[in-house]
Amino acid sequence: MRSLFLKIFVSYWLAQALFLVLAILVIFAFRQRGEFSEWQAQQATASQRAADVFEKDGPAEVHRYLEELRESQHVRAYLFDEQGREVSGRAVPRWADSLSRGIRPPPREFWQHMAPSPFRRLPVTSAAGHSYTLAVMLPPGPFGPRGVPGLGILIGIISSGLVCYLLARYLTSPVVRLRAATRRLAEGDLTARAGSAGSRRRDEIAELVRDFDIMAERLETLVKAQSRLLNDISHELRSPLARLNVALGLARQRSGPETQSALERMELESDRLNHLIGSLLTIARLESGADPSRKSVLALGVMVTEIAIDADYEAQARHCHVKPRVVNDCRVWGEGILLHSAIENVVRNGAHYTAEGTAVDVSLEHTGGEAIIRVADSGPGVPEEALEKMFRPFYRVDDARGRETGGVGLGLAITERTVRLHGGTVKAWNRPEGGLTVEIRLPCAPVPEAEAAPALASAGTHQNT
Missing domain, CATH: 3.30.450.170 (Two-component histidine kinase, sensor domain)
Structure with missing residues (x-):
């Protein structure tokens, strides 16, 4: 029990x-x-x-x-x-x-x-x-003609059961609310609270619930302040970075051939910094929640196919291919730019790390009211202890490899937060034959096909790990 x-x-x-x-x-x-x-x-x-x-x-x-x-x-x-x-x-x-x-x-x-x-x-x-x-x-016992009738005992047992039920519910209802609020908080809902409005309880369990609500409110304040600080810093960095790019352009026009190599290096680092700031702004936006006015019904089949075609064009330089396979087309309710970027991050990540001369399989199917997107590559895979950590911001499985590719470890973090914001889940596992599979699950939108909006194939800036 x-x-x-x-x-x-x-x-x-x-x-x-x-x-x-x-x-x-x-x-x-x-x-x-x-x-x-x-x-x-x-x-x-x-x-x-x-x-x-x-x-x-x-x-x-x-x-x-x-x-x-x-x-x-x-x-x-x-x-x-x-x-x-x-x-x-x-x-x-x-x-x-x-x-x-x-x-x-x-x-x-x-x-x-x-x-x-x-x-x-x-x-x-x-x-x-x-x-x-x-x-x-001599006279019979308690269950005889002069004893307590069976109906009386039954009524007594039922009455005591009702009292015990009310008492047990009174004692455990705050614990049930506390458990539900804890789960919501663990899933990222910082507005989760366990207390009920108008509650006059003053016992130990009520004090525990109030302490939890104080803790949750403090966490929400700290996370919002951190997100706001990150957003402000990223915006403030954009202006000097733009002026730096202008200065680099002027310096390139006025300098000789001997300085071109240094200027190109400076421009490369400036582009990386610009990309990092863009990723930080995206993370801050996801942490603050998506704007419902930007959401619409999206046809995932078209979106996944176009992302795979774009990634396949770039992968051909390494003699690799990206193969889309739409088993069942389905529609989701979400923000097209964010979902496009989230799926593209996973597909481009697989195309980058798959072994040369191999293919990346991108599939879409509809099962049990969910849209399931799987991206399977034939690369080296990921250590088992890193499968959960790889969706954290700034986490890289191999720091040296990350520096070589210019990745900062934000692409998959953006994917995880985008999918979670849309009510879905994302997970990864190593394939037995070698390589990595990343699975994205999103709730389907129960709307007629005629209402499905076209996918935003070229929306947003591409986010890579």
Whole structure:
């Protein structure tokens, strides 16, 4: 049993039900002891009178007397003569027949083990000197005619179950909200809060929930401040970088051939810096959330095909190919520029690291309401411990390789944040035959095909790792 709610509910309910049943049994056991004591005081008189009534008035009168005894004292009694015959003419039950012969019947019900035996064998001598035996069974236990009815016990158990259910729900509802808020926070939703409006609870669990909300609010403030700082710095760097590019152009026009090599190097580093700033701005924008007004219905089949064709053209320089395969076309609701860049980052990454002379397979299919894009290359793959880290900002599997290719480790980070912003997931694994597979899953848009907007094939700046 892994649910805290069920543990609390079942344990409290069983405890309440057990307490109810035991209380009933104990109360009736003590009550029955009192009834037994009361009968003990008058049993000699009752047995003597039964014998006298039989000898004086006959079987009919003793039958009436014993029935009156049953109605008034709730005692079942049978009178036997010296030959062992029941003198009132009634049908004799087995327990009465056993008592008349001196055999005490065993307890027939569970409750009888907790109380004195209800059976009594009373020898009596009449005024005429004849011997008789009165077989008696004292009042029944808690589940008999005078006991608690089964419906009463059922109502008691159900009532205690309802109380336990409400108590368990009261205790665990903040924990359930806290768990849901923790998951949302782990998924990147910094607005997640566990507290409920108008809650007046002041216990330890309520204090824990309030502490969590304070922590979440602090985290949201810090992350937003960091994102805002990153965005501001990137914007501030754009202006001097633009002036630097202008200065490089003027210097190239006025300098001689001997300085061209240095100027080209400066221009290359300036382009890398410009690309880095653009990536940082994209990361900051993704962290702050996408603008819903920029979203539309996108046809993924066209977008994936055009990205693969562009990457295939560039990969031919290494005798490689990028092969698109659209199994099922599907549409998604999203921002075209960001999704185009996210998919393109993965495809170009695969085309760059696949072995020379091999192909990169790019497939699109529609399964279970999700669009699944897989990019499989035949490169060296990625160490297992780096498969999760490769989607972090500025993470590079090989720093030396990153410097050679000019990558700064932001391309796949942009992909992961874009996909997550659109409600999807991205993961990677090594292929058994060698190479890496990156899978992107996006929720499909349930709209008619006629509403699908054309893919933005040339939208945005290409982001590479």
